[in-house]
Amino acid sequence: MESLLHSLGIDLSALILQSIGFLLLFLILKRYVFGQVSAVIEARKKEIQDRMAKLEADQKELDQLHREVKQKLAEIEMEARSRVQTAIDDANTQREKILGQAAQESEQVLTKARQEIQREKNRAIMELRVQAGDLAMQIAGRVLDAELDQARHKEVIDGFIDQLPSSN
Secondary structure, three states, X not given: OHHHHHHHOOOHHHHXXXXXXXXXXXXXXXXXXXXXXXXXXXXXXXXHHHHHHHHHHHHHHHHHHHHHHHHHHHHHHHHHHHHHHHHHHHHHHHHHHHHHXXXXXXXXXXXXXXXXXXXXXXXXXXXXXXXXXXXXXXHHHHHHOOOOOHHHHHHHHHHHHXXXXXXX
């Protein structure tokens, strides 16, 4: 075997010495460096896992907050719609009330105007009767050339008025 190694250009003593050196270097590195590097790697791995867990928890919390915000917005929108509908209903009620009052007031004004017109009409008819009576008396006085007494005067006026066409 030595000849085979020698023919390949490998020195057995150098190979053994290098193997021992490598083994010693490996043991030293394992004892002092690999442990620390492994601890750093494990710490970094744990830190990454903790961050991932926190990110997942934050994402879940964010999703929950998003759902709550959506629900609150829906509630606010429903309340706003309810308030708007209430305001519309109140406005319609007020409008109906105002229209009812206006109709009632206009009816009252119309009734008062009709009553006033009827009073004026009755007063005008009375004035016309008095004027017609005076006119009839003057005509009768001229025709008869005589003055009538009060009773006869009333009788003549009433007869004349009864003969006038009714204008009610």
